[in-house]
Every structure is written in C-alpha cells, then in structure tokens.
Amino acid sequence: MVAQRLAVALPGCTRGAWRRGAVSFRLPPGSDPSPAALDRVRDALVFARALFRCHGQVHWKDAAARIDALKARLPEASFDAVHLYPRDVRTMSTAELVAAAPRAAEGAGLASLFPAATFTVAKPGDLVLDCLADNDDRWWIGWHRATTPSTCWPGGLYPGAIPGDKVSRAWLKLDEAIHSYAIDFRPGSRAVELGASPGGACQRLLEAGLEVVGVDPALVDPCVAALPGFTQWRKRARDVPLRDLRGFDWVVSDMNIDPVSSMESVGRVVTAPGSRVEGIIATLKLPDWSRAAALDTWMAQFQEWGFTARARQLSTGGREVCVFARRSGRRRGPAGAGVSQQARRAPRGGRPATRREDR
Numbered sequence: 001m002v003a004q005r006l007a008v009a010l011p012g013c014t015r016g017a018w019r020r021g022a023v024s025f026r027l028p029p030g031s032d033p034s035p036a037a038l039d040r041v042r043d044a045l046v047f048a049r050a051l052f053r054c055h056g057q058v059h060w061k062d063a064a065a066r067i068d069a070l071k072a073r074l075p076e077a078s079f080d081a082v083h084l085y086p087r088d089v090r091t092m093s094t095a096e097l098v099a100a101a102p103r104a105a106e107g108a109g110l111a112s113l114f115p116a117a118t119f120t121v122a123k124p125g126d127l128v129l130d131c132l133a134d135n136d137d138r139w140w141i142g143w144h145r146a147t148t149p150s151t152c153w154p155g156g157l158y159p160g161a162i163p164g165d166k167v168s169r170a171w172l173k174l175d176e177a178i179h180s181y182a183i184d185f186r187p188g189s190r191a192v193e194l195g196a197s198p199g200g201a202c203q204r205l206l207e208a209g210l211e212v213v214g215v216d217p218a219l220v221d222p223c224v225a226a227l228p229g230f231t232q233w234r235k236r237a238r239d240v241p242l243r244d245l246r247g248f249d250w251v252v253s254d255m256n257i258d259p260v261s262s263m264e265s266v267g268r269v270v271t272a273p274g275s276r277v278e279g280i281i282a283t284l285k286l287p288d289w290s291r292a293a294a295l296d297t298w299m300a301q302f303q304e305w306g307f308t309a310r311a312r313q314l315s316t317g318g319r320e321v322c323v324f325a326r327r328s329g330r331r332r333g334p335a336g337a338g339v340s341q342q343a344r345r346a347p348r349g350g351r352p353a354t355r356r357e358d359r
Contacts, residue, residue, distance in 0.1 A: 001047055001292045009044035021087040022132060022140065024054060035145035042151075046295065046321060047313045049156030050085075052130040054142035061137070067109045073141060080126035081118045081146065082110050085155035086133045094315045095161040101154045105131075121159055122146040150180050150312070157315045167221040168200030169316070170254055175204055176316045177281055181324040185210055185250070192248045194237040194265050195255030199224030205252065206230060213248075215240060237265040245272040251280045259284040259291060263298055270305050280307060280325040283317070295321060303328075 002023055006013060012028030031037070042051045060069045084105045089097055098120070105111060105119040114129070122128050124146055132140040132155075146152045153159055158176040162169060177183070187209030196202050196214025198221045205212045211229045214220055215237050224230060233240060237255070251269045255262050262284055270277045280302070286292055295311060302309035307325035314322050 001289060002045060004293075005045050005047070006041075009041045019087075021089065022134065023048075024140070035147060038144060039147055039151075043310060043312075046311045047292070049150070049313070049315055050083075050130065050144075052128075052142040052144040054140055056141070057134070058139045058141055059137060063109075067113055070110075070113065070141070074129075077127065077129075077143070079114055079117050079129040079143070081122035081128045082114050082131065083122070083128055083154035084108065084110065084119070084131040084133065085157065087140075089155065089157065089315075094157040095159065097157055098154055098159040104133075120154070122152040124152065126152070148180075149182055160316075165223075166200055166203055167198045167224060170200030171204045172200075172316050173254070173283070173314055173322070174201045174252070174281065176314050177322050177324065178204070178208070180312060180314065180322075181281075181310065183279070183281070183324065189249040190247060191250035191252055192245070192269060194251070194253040194262075194269075195257075196220055196232065201252055201254060202230060203227070205250075210250065238268065240268075242268065242272045245269045246274040247276065249276065249278050251277055251282070253281070254283040256285060258287065259294070259298065263301060267301070267305065270307075278327045280309075280323070282323045282325070284321050284323060286319045286321065289319065292321070299323070 003015065006025060010025070010028065010031065014026045016024035016026055018024070038051060038053065042048060045051070055073055055075065058069045058073050060066045082105055084101055085097060092100070102119040110131070111119065117129070126146040128144050128146050130142045130144060134140055144151060150156045158179065160172065160175055160179065162172040166172070185208040189210050190213070191205050191210045192213045192215060193201055193205065194215050197216040197218035199214060202212050202214045202220065202224055206227050206229055212231070214230065214232045215235065216232070217234055217236055219225070219234070220232055225232060245268065248269065251266055253262055253266050255265065262282065266280060266282050269275065270280065284298065299309050299311060302323065302325045306327060308328040309323050309325035311321050311323045313320070
C-alpha cells in the first residue's frame with residue numbers, strides 16, 4: 001500500500017530499505033526539499049504515521065560509542081525537539097510508548113547531546129530530530145519540521161490515553177481524530193453517530209458540547225444513555241427515514257461493516273433533502289488490506305458530496321482509515337444520491353467486518 005501510494009505521490013522515487021514498521025525511499029532528482037512538500041507526501045501516503053528526511057543509519061559497538069556515532073553522522077543543526085521511538089510499536093500501547101520516550105532519550109545520552117531540546121511532544125514550527133530505533137545497536141536518524149498535530153507527536157503516535165470512565169476504545173479513537181485534524185466543534189451543534197453502541201464516541205462528542213443522536217439497534221451503555229443531550233434511535237442506519245436525517249451539523253461513523261456499506265450510510269445523511277451537514281468523521285474498516293486500493297475512489301465520493309476530505313490511519317485504530325471531511329461547496333449530483341456507481345463498483349474482496357471489539 002505504501003509503495004503504491006508513494007509511486008503516485010512522488011513519481012520517480014526509488015525504494016531503499018523496506019521492513020516491518022519502517023520503509024525508506026530515495027527522492028527523485030530535482031524534487032522539492034521543503035517541509036511543505038514533505039507534508040503533502042505524508043498526507044498522500046495515509047498509512048505512514050511518521051515521515052522524515054533521513055541522514056542514514058548510525059551503528060555502534062557499545063552504548064558508550066553511541067554519542068560519538070551520532071555526532072559523526074548528524075549535520076550541524078540546533079534541534080528544538082528530539083523524538084526517539086522504536087521501529088516495531090506492536091509490543092506497547094501508544095500511550096506507553098510516548099510516555100517512555102523521554103526516559104529512553106535520557107538513557108541513550110540524547111539529553112546531554114541536546115540539552116535545550118524537548119523529548120516529548122514538539123511545538124508547531126519546531127525542528128525535530130528523529131531517531132528511529134531499528135535495533136539495540138542501530139538507529140535511523142533524520143529530521144522533520146513539526147507542522148500538523150501528528151508531526152508534533154513522537155513517531156506520529158497519539159500521546160493521549162483513555163480515561164477509566166469511558167465505555168469503549170471508540171472514545172480514544174475519536175479523541176485522536178479530533179486532535180489530529182484540529183477539529184473545533186461549535187458548542188450546541190447536532191451530531192449523529194452511526195453505529196453508536198456501546199457509546200464511547202458519543203461520550204467524546206457530548207464532552208465537546210454537542211447534542212448527539214446515536215443510531216444503533218444495540219443499546220448504548222446506561223451511563224451514556226443518561227447523559228444530558230443524548231438520544232438513541234434503536235435501528236440500523238439505513239432504516240432511519242430521510243426526513244429524520246435533517247438538522248445535523250456533523251456525521252460520525254465507526255461501524256463494523258464493509259466500507260462501501262459505511263459510505264452508503266454516510267451518504268444517506270449528507271445527501272438527504274434539507275441536509276445541512278458541515279463535517280464528517282468516518283472510519284472505514286478494511287476487512288483485508290487489499291481493500292485500501294479503493295481509498296481514492298471513496299475520497300472522490302466525498303468530493304462529489306461537496307466535501308474536502310483527508311484520510312489517515314490513526315495510531316489508536318486498527319486495520320481501518322479515518323476520513324475527516326469538511327463542507328467545501330455545493331453538493332453535486334441529484335439530491336438524495338447515496339454512493340456513486342464508481343464507488344459501488346469498488347472491489348469488495350474479503351469478508352465484511354463484523355467484530356465489535358473496536359467499539
């Protein structure tokens with residue numbers, strides 16, 4: 001997936017080292033070296049959590065020689081932040097990885113090498129040194145300019161954790177989406193969540209000051225059902241009458257169903273007669289990774305509905321993509337149109353996702 005998207009984002013680039021958790025590539029001659037160009041490539045790749053310009057690998061025989069090896073490889077630059085993170089992040093939660101980063105940097109001697117730098121979350125505009133720990137005696141090192149929220153996080157991993165009073169991990173995923181896309185909800189806006197049970201995402205929306213309608217045949221958790229501003233419609237999204245879909249400002253969807261079916265459900269809301277939807281946060285499950293080939297088709301569908309969309313695989317999510325879309329203009333196509341024929345023809349391959357553990 002990364003290779004295919006990279007070939008489109010950077011025609012002429014060549015592959016370097018590729019392994020689980022880390023890939024490298026060589027820029028084509030004459031490519032734009034600016035941080036803005038790096039941001040455009042990052043957005044296009046979707047599945048790459050962190051992207052930096054690499055100075056190569058650093059090797060050492062023992063820990064005492066690590067600092068000398070770093071000095072020999074690094075350019076003369078003053079870094080505002082240092083991000084140290086492992087290549088394989090499967091063994092720890094994202095919150096644990098981010099919390100451990102400053103201790104790891106201290107133990108590696110980076111604090112003495114860069115005494116003025118921060119070793120946790122960077123600030124927008126910071127010049128960040130990236131240290132990707134490939135092994136106990138080998139790092140990839142490089143740099144990036146922190147711009148978007150996710151580029152401020154070590155390894156692009158969301159530093160937030162799920163509080164103990166939340167009913168499901170959906171709270172944390174939506175929390176990351178809100179921070180990653182810098183979404184600023186207007187208090188009092190109305191949101192509908194498709195596939196609401198047991199209610200973690202609804203909790204997060206209510207905390208942002210929204211009035212929330214949760215759509216799901218299964219009951220939400222009683223502690224969510226009792227919250228002021230929440231209403232549940234116990235039915236499937238496709239069974240909600242079109243007349244009831246008016247008046248929502250936001251659509252949130254995280255249903256454990258085939259992504260084409262998810263798109264159809266979202267489309268019913270945003271194209272319903274009288275719809276005033278201004279924003280969408282839609283999680284599209286990928287029953288198998290081959291389904292990612294249809295991502296550009298789905299993104300084009302958001303544009304047909306009159307939205308500008310961005311996609312990212314969240315660090316707190318699984319085999320799925322989170323799409324954030326903002327109203328950008330007048331909806332094209334007939335009112336009430338759900339999903340275009342092109343999107344319907346997108347390859348389905350694999351079984352529909354039916355598990356509910358993400359909720």
